[in-house]
Amino acid sequence: MPPRAGQTRTKPGRSTRRPRGSLSREEIITKAFELVEAESVDELSMPKLARHLGVGVTSIYWYFRSKDELIDALVEQAATQFDEIMPTFTGYAWDDHLRHYFRAFRRVFVENPALCDLIVLRAPMRSERAKELIFRRLERELKVLVDAGFPVREALHAYKTLSVYTRGCVLQDRLYAAAGQPTDDRKALASIADPETMPVMSQAVEHxxxxFATDDDFEAGLTTAIEGLGQQLARARAQA
Incomplete structure (x- = not known):
């Protein structure tokens, strides 16, 4: 059917350009976050985001001078979301507190890959807002350890160790999932670990x-670290 008088024909598959001035910084961040959630940070590009927004690429550059600047804004948004999602644990002894906290820490990243991409794989400390959120959370978590008797230096090292361990488990699990490799391949390995030449490994294959990052692996490592911290705390109390 030919277009009526005053109308123009839109070619199939071509999106209608949105009105000038209808774009905002907040909408750009929201739509960019949608793309990161649907694909990944590495797949995000300015032309792809422009198509998702229904604008020209130059419209985005009025708000963000580069993709790096946009990523910094997304990291800040991710840090805010992470802080909102993470539960606040109160009323637990320090060791149970750490167990609950880092289990939740890991779960948030496992269930929200976009947050993992933006926080674990990027540099959140480049954002002043992200720094403030991280420091406020650290203030709360370190106080639990200091109140239990850990010196500040040891409390900070304890948190950093468990944080790196937890993030490492999340990333290792994601690497295997991305490669399509099974994490439980004990049967295949059983034929390699011959009891005569590898007596220890032939028994270890069962576990x-x-x-190295399944739920059981994570829990085992978390227990080992916390029990070690318990011994460290006992020494600190004895010296005090």
Whole structure:
């Protein structure tokens, strides 16, 4: 059917350009976050985001001078979301507090890959807002350890160790998932670990996981670290 008088025909598959001045910085961040959630940070590009917004690429550059500047804004948004999602644990002894906290820490990143991409794989400390959120959370978490008797230096090292361990488990699990490799391949390995030449490994295969980052692996490592901190705390109390 031909267009009526005053109308123009829109070609199939071509999106209608939105009105001038209808774009905002907040909408750009929201739509960019949608793309990161649907794909990944590495797949995000300014032309792809422009198509998602229904604007020209130059319209985005009025608000963000580069993709790096946009990523910094997304990291800040991710830090805010992470802070909102993470529960606040109160009323627990320091060791149970750490267990609950880092289990939740890991779960948030596992269930929200976009937050993992933006916080774990990027540099959140480049954002002043993200720094403030991280420091406020650290203030709360370190106080639990200091109140239990840990010196500040040891409390900070304890948090950093468990944080790096937890993030490492999340990333290792994601690497294996992205590669399509199974984490539980004990049967395949059983034929390699011959009891005569590898007596220890032939027994260890029963507890094996290729990623070293399954739920059981994470819990075992978390327990080992916290029990070690308990011994450290006992020494600190004895010296005090």
């Amino acid at each position: 094996w996981s290729s990623s």
